[in-house]
Amino acid sequence: MDRYLASELIGPFLFGVGAFSSVGVAIGTLFDLVRRVTEKGLPLDIAIEVFLLKLPDFIVLAFPMSVLLATLMGYSRLSADSEIVALRSCGVSIYRAIVPAVVMSLFVTGLTFAFNELVVPAANYRATITLERAMNREKPPFRDRNIIYTQFDRVRKDNGHKVKVMTRLFYAEEFDGNRMKGLTILDRSEGNLSQVVVSESATWNPAQNTWDFFNGTIYLIGEGGSYRNIVRFEHQQLQLPRTPLDLAARGRDYGEMSIAQAKERLEIISQGGDEDKIIELKVRIQQKYALPFVCVLFGLVGSTLGIRPRRASKATSFGISIVIIFGYYLLAFITNAFGQLGILSPFMAAWLPLGIGLAIAIGLLIRASR
Structure with missing residues (x-):
């Protein structure tokens, strides 16, 4: 049963990774690179290299969204074909039925954390340096x-x-x-x-x-x-x-630093007394910890909504996913702003949306099991 349910999730997950990362990289990088190639003479091989180096950043962002899409589409298909009813008639509870989704979510959580720490910072930094050199605007390795x-x-x-x-x-x-x-x-x-x-x-x-x-x-x-x-x-x-x-040493942007590098930078700027930068960096560090666990939240939400008895097309599942993603990240943006203003602590600013989402997901799961 677990292998069967997992097989229903893998296809939509891979589709989601491709779809969401493609849209993100097109909006965030591709259009800008095309403009630089056509208007500013950026060599095509450099543009392709920068494009490939920016891909991991958008793939990481696509992981949580893809988990939501996969669980929502997979369990909606099972529910529409009455397979969930068949499982429940065999004594399989709702809690047991979503175990494969939770296991997959935890696996993707670990994958997201590994990518976000080991691959994305180095790739983003190299992309920045490569683009600056190609445009003859390379910054010195220090603040001048x-x-x-x-x-x-x-x-x-x-x-x-x-x-x-x-x-x-x-x-x-x-x-x-x-x-x-x-x-x-x-x-x-x-x-x-x-x-x-x-x-x-x-x-x-x-x-x-x-x-x-x-x-x-x-x-x-x-x-x-x-x-x-x-x-x-x-x-x-x-x-x-x-x-x-x-302080004069050139600091990397937030997306170019791992958690360890961000903490080292925090120690330096903490001695300078710039409270705004200190709070902002503390919030960013907590966000790096919280981002991978969004996969677990979206896995619970997607499987709980999908398992409810109803008939939904793939387009409907995709639309529901977009609404949930937009709502979650809007809430995360608001709490992040409150954190940087000092209204919320850095920990609360990063983890409060996750806590609210988990509370809603658990409530939906308990209601679905009745």
């Missing part, structure tokens, strides 16, 4: 202008409460991959602005874990904001974090 690092710390106020305040601001106008140029550092580590460092250039000294500043001026500021001393220097070593150099 306006490097800003803001250091925060918790200080105790007179009333005894600790608050988070800025203790240091590091700004470099340019970066050539080795040397920062046009630097300004504001030091508030003692509670108030105590010194301002202006320097022509600076390099990181890995041997001593310090910054070497060249041709600059240190303005020492006393109480009330008045200058109490001015020190000019040709070479000065300052004990500052290495974080500005890490």
Whole structure:
């Protein structure tokens, strides 16, 4: 029975992977590549390479949708031909009948996670680099202008409460991959602005874990904001974090990072104090964890709706799948926005749509079993 039910699901699943990934890659990549080939002279072989490299990203997105389509179409066919009635008359419960769908969903969940971690980030990054080189717009492997690092710390106020305040601001106008140029550092580590460092250039000294500043001026500021001393220097070593150099390194886009790479990036930007970027990256990391489990949700929903006694064509099943997919991802988009606004925690922003969907699916399953 399990082999028979599984065989009913494999065909629609493969059809769904082909259909959904084809539509996604056509809208998301193909049209843009055709425009670049015809209008901007992108070589055809490069366009084909970029197209193939972008395929895994859309295949991963198609996996959950294909599970929904496969279970809905497979069980709808069985229900329409009264095979579900025959199974139930033999003592097979609804819960037992959907076991093959759940097992397939779990398998596709693991496949989705593997693709999303091992294949998609590397393929997307290579596609970006290949396209930039072909268009002669390759970006340097670092951020070359306006490097800003803001250091925060918790200080105790007179009333005894600790608050988070800025203790240091590091700004470099340019970066050539080795040397920062046009630097300004504001030091508030003692509670108030105590010194301002202006320097022509600076390099990181890995041997001593310090910054070497060249041709600059240190303005020492006393109480009330008045200058109490001015020190000019040709070479000065300052004990500052290495974080500005890490922030200058070119960061990959979210789709080009695995979970491990995203967590490493999170550690770096967390030291910079940019709360918006920190929250956004935390939400994206949780979404990477949650995405594969959408396969389980869609497997339960599809099999539960399909197993109910009714007659539905393949076109009807496809239409129902589109409505469910649109509704789920609309909810996911809304919770994601709430997460980035701080209304929801990153965990809740990523997992709340899945929790709501599972609650609805379990309710439908209990109702179908009665």
